[in-house]
Amino acid sequence: MNNALALAYAQRLIACESVTPASGGVFDALEDMLVPLGFTVERFMSGEDDDNPAHGAPVENLFAIRTASGGHFAFAGHVDVVPPGNGWTGDPFVPEIKGDLLHGRGAVDMKGSIAAFVAALHDIPKDAGTISLIITGDEEGPAIHGTRALITHMQKRGSIPDYCLVGEPTSVNRLGDIIKIGRRGSVNMWISVAGTQGHVAYPHLADNPIPRLIAILAEIEAITLDDGTDWFQASNIEITDLNVGNKATNVIPAKAEARLSIRFNDLQNGDALVLRLRELVERHGGTLTAMISGEAFLTPPGALSAAISDAVEAVVGIAPEASTTGGTSDARFLTKICPVVEFGLCNATMHKLDEAVAIADLSALTEIYRRVALKMLAA
Numbered sequence: 001m002n003n004a005l006a007l008a009y010a011q012r013l014i015a016c017e018s019v020t021p022a023s024g025g026v027f028d029a030l031e032d033m034l035v036p037l038g039f040t041v042e043r044f045m046s047g048e049d050d051d052n053p054a055h056g057a058p059v060e061n062l063f064a065i066r067t068a069s070g071g072h073f074a075f076a077g078h079v080d081v082v083p084p085g086n087g088w089t090g091d092p093f094v095p096e097i098k099g100d101l102l103h104g105r106g107a108v109d110m111k112g113s114i115a116a117f118v119a120a121l122h123d124i125p126k127d128a129g130t131i132s133l134i135i136t137g138d139e140e141g142p143a144i145h146g147t148r149a150l151i152t153h154m155q156k157r158g159s160i161p162d163y164c165l166v167g168e169p170t171s172v173n174r175l176g177d178i179i180k181i182g183r184r185g186s187v188n189m190w191i192s193v194a195g196t197q198g199h200v201a202y203p204h205l206a207d208n209p210i211p212r213l214i215a216i217l218a219e220i221e222a223i224t225l226d227d228g229t230d231w232f233q234a235s236n237i238e239i240t241d242l243n244v245g246n247k248a249t250n251v252i253p254a255k256a257e258a259r260l261s262i263r264f265n266d267l268q269n270g271d272a273l274v275l276r277l278r279e280l281v282e283r284h285g286g287t288l289t290a291m292i293s294g295e296a297f298l299t300p301p302g303a304l305s306a307a308i309s310d311a312v313e314a315v316v317g318i319a320p321e322a323s324t325t326g327g328t329s330d331a332r333f334l335t336k337i338c339p340v341v342e343f344g345l346c347n348a349t350m351h352k353l354d355e356a357v358a359i360a361d362l363s364a365l366t367e368i369y370r371r372v373a374l375k376m377l378a379a
Helices: 004-014 025-037 111-121 147-157 210-221 270-283 303-316 359-377
Strands: 040-046 059-066 072-078 096-098 101-103 130-136 163-166 178-180 185-194 236-243 255-264 287-294 321-323 340-342 356-358
Touching: 004 025, 004 101, 004 111, 004 359, 025 040, 025 059, 025 111, 025 130, 040 147, 059 147, 072 111, 072 359, 101 359, 111 130, 111 359, 130 147, 130 359, 163 303, 163 359, 178 303, 178 340, 185 210, 185 270, 210 236, 210 255, 210 270, 255 270, 270 287, 303 340, 303 359, 356 359
Parallel strands: 072 130, 072 163, 163 340, 178 321
Antiparallel strands: 040 059, 059 130, 096 101, 101 356, 185 255, 185 287, 236 255
């Protein structure tokens, strides 16, 4: 195996400035890598007709497939990155090797793992089975027109994989210590309580919404949703913002608002949580709006997680822990069409200044991905 290939691919991808939503150059680079390997590459824009500003700008997506008889194994990821921010020691989009590390925005999350998978393809025979790549330019943003649109595209062309590996950076202390077999669901809620503005000296002529909002939040704070499961921690409700915006000391405000974020396990579901909290809020005279980002999902330990664990142990000598911790990922969409497990690089520097990946980890991840793909294509 050419150990320098993943590094070269990672450098090329990092050099493409692809702050979310990504399009153009970074997809050109990926297409140039895949076509010589026998892949049919299909690129399309999604969301061009969506005028909802909350859904963001139109998004470019890429589906690549190399068909053969046998199983169908997919790799999913994203080429968009979060804004680099100020304070980098170098240019975040000029890949730079310092010692044993490759620095650049996206090195870990997740251009490095995409580079490793593409490098692994060089050592996977074309007749081993069908391989596809599901790559979006909108994972770090609203994620409305990204992987969901790719799934629709795959369904229309009849290309649903048997298994899918998502290359998110799941490792914590060293490469291979954590794989993700599920994720908690996520819902954000906005509470608004209307009142009547007035002078504090004449409260009978006004209606202060703040006490009612406090009562709502106190009741919510007292809720215990569940105690967790064998695979998931307990669901939790967090109050993430309070807003009245009253700059005057002698005015009773006309409105008070709050925002909640709920991360929930597979004992709950988004619609039921919204209904429960809306009934509570409306009982106190308020209103509630909500946005469900994703439902909880679990891929019980099976063939895919076993293949990843075996490959990790063979390459880096440790047995990974199966976990469901952390935030959401696009696996929440892909789990609806096939079994999904997430595994990738160490996440210590993702979204941080001077994001960096260990060059040795790129090489090791390439070999792990090669072994997993071969095993699952033969399953």
